[in-house]
Amino acid sequence: MAAAEEANCKKRKLPEESEIEIDVSAPEPPSKKALRKAKKKAADASSEVISEQTKAVTGNEEAPKKRSEYGIWIGNLAFSVTKDDLRNFLTSNCSFPDTTITRIHLPRSLERHGKAQNKGFAYIDFSNQKATNEALGLSESLLTGRRVLIKDAKSFAGRPEKSREEVQKNGSTTAASGNPPSKRIFVGNLGFDATKEIIEEHFGKCGPVAHVHVATFQDSGKCKGYAWVTFEDLMAAEAAVRGFVMVDEDEDEGDSEPDSENRKRSKKPKQRRAWVNQLLGRRMRMEFAEDATTRYKKRYGKDGEGKKIRTADISEAEPSGQEATGEQSQRSGPATLKQGKADYSRYDKETVQKLSGAIVESQGKKITFD
Secondary structure (H helix, E strand, O other): HHHHHHHOEEEEEOOOOOOOOOOOOOOOOHHHHHHHHHHHHHHHHHHHHHHHHHHHHOOOOOOOOOOOOOEEEEEEEOOOOOOHHHHHHHHHHHOOOHHHEEEEEEEEOOOEEEOOOEEOEEEEOOHHHHHHHHHOOOOOOOOOOEEEEEEEOOOOOOOOOOOOOHHHHHOOOOOOOOOOOOEEEEOOOOOOOOOOHHHHHHHHHHHOEEEEEEEEEOOOOOOEEEEEEEEEOHHHHHHHHEEEEEEEOOOOOOOOOHHHHHHHHOOOOOOOEOOEEEEEEEEEEEEOOOOHHHHHHHHHHHOHHOOOOHHHHHOOOOOOOOOHHHHHHHHHHHOOEEEEEEOOOOOHHHHHHHHOEEEEEOOOOOOOOO
């Protein structure tokens, strides 16, 4: 037993291996950047070989096509448009020959349903400026059922406006809304649980709120999803439309030494953004609303909406003192007969009959049983 235990306790000897020899004089292995460059050079060399072979086969000794100084950008293309379609579109509608087109670059996207598709735009180069000007005149023309947009390849005019998020980052509020800046703003995308008190307290961070008008449902009284907020100061309205207001960061309250207080007074306090563009978990849409005076003139001015009436409504209006009954009340439509003036509101005729107290003659038939 003792001999067996001694045999088990013996350590296993590892096989002897030769030491690794390192050649210090060997060159340093290439880096990843050097490998990428070598791979790119090999690809360029192979493309040159292929181009030379094609020249030898076709007998064409022209140099490979490069980007020209004269070119156009064409957009709003159908995804099924090919280079041949673009070439035929230009040559059939312009006077220059096919050889004037030196290059057509039509970027491709991923295949869908086994069919190759383009990205909806292309760059086309020409050999002279005259062909470019002639091609620019084809803008808004139909190509495979779509009106294409053609611009100069070097012109960046007519780009889409900045998005609302970029406007908020840059701090510009004028481009975010079509109306000029005013103290009254429109707030959209509100939740149904939003109330006047909640909205007033939320926008109180921007500045003093003068009035809040919430659009509510008649039966439940809940918010319809939008409201109007009027501020006492224009700066507060601009901050609300911008979506954030700058506030001072909270300093440490534990440091009460006189030196620290003087240091706080001397240094400019740091500021941070307090966002006001979300309420009850919903991202709101804020923009400047029309001024009350402007809105009133549009509705009740000389050419306002409230003054637009039909001649039939005027001719069918009854004189003062008479009560609309029977068929006359049905023909009168939205015209009410109070003091001889027609009420040119937007209500339908049934609602007007209820509001005016008109008696509507029954149109049904009385059924009697013998």
